[in-house]
Amino acid sequence: MRYSEKLICVFMIIITQSLTAQSDDQIEGWGIAEVSIKATKKISINVAEHVRYKNDFSVLDKYFTQVGFNYELFKNFKIGTKARFITENDSEGNVQGLESHFRYQAEINYKHDVGKLDLTYRLSYQNKNELGVSDIPNEYTRFRAGINYKIKPIKSLLKLEGELFNQIKKGNSDNGINLYRLTMKLSHKIKGNNEIGLFYRIQKDIDREDPVNRKIIGFKFTHKFDLTN
Numbered sequence: 001m002r003y004s005e006k007l008i009c010v011f012m013i014i015i016t017q018s019l020t021a022q023s024d025d026q027i028e029g030w031g032i033a034e035v036s037i038k039a040t041k042k043i044s045i046n047v048a049e050h051v052r053y054k055n056d057f058s059v060l061d062k063y064f065t066q067v068g069f070n071y072e073l074f075k076n077f078k079i080g081t082k083a084r085f086i087t088e089n090d091s092e093g094n095v096q097g098l099e100s101h102f103r104y105q106a107e108i109n110y111k112h113d114v115g116k117l118d119l120t121y122r123l124s125y126q127n128k129n130e131l132g133v134s135d136i137p138n139e140y141t142r143f144r145a146g147i148n149y150k151i152k153p154i155k156s157l158l159k160l161e162g163e164l165f166n167q168i169k170k171g172n173s174d175n176g177i178n179l180y181r182l183t184m185k186l187s188h189k190i191k192g193n194n195e196i197g198l199f200y201r202i203q204k205d206i207d208r209e210d211p212v213n214r215k216i217i218g219f220k221f222t223h224k225f226d227l228t229n
Helices: 003-020
Strands: 026-038 043-054 059-074 077-090 097-114 117-130 138-151 156-168 176-190 194-205 214-226
Touching: none
Parallel strands: 026 214
Antiparallel strands: 026 043, 043 059, 059 077, 077 097, 097 117, 117 138, 138 156, 156 176, 176 194, 194 214
């Protein structure tokens, strides 16, 4: 068994043990297919399709298209924006069914190289609303910090990340820091400018009216174009 296969096996064992431990957390599955384009040395564009399942993978939660744009102001410092066109499956309450939402996000990203390690930071603002409904949007500021470990012999990257969510301008008691995420990701380059990734995420609500804690398993496939070559 090659080293990369052993690493993936260890990753899956950690996920399996965590999921089988006694817990009331909801288990979700996320899938992502992405095209990443490096248009110039400073500009990159990403288009991705996402699908998410909840209630132990038994119920469709949502699917959406995300378009992202990043511009590198100087080395390892980027500004970016993302837009999501979301279809959500409302499976609770008296009125259920598919709903259309739109979310946009502005962000600042910084990466600090330390040998085999990268230290990463992201500060973002997001705004989400249901289309056709004149209600108060869900607004958040988010801060994420992470460590990336480069496994060069097998062209892989291991990421450990933590993120805090701060909700603003919401007419209930959920305002303030009300959510955090802890994520472990493993990505591996394959033939043809392709990359596959696995991630495991723990998501916890903090002092919310109706808290829902989640354990999330995700898979991501990315095809990359580099137009600068």
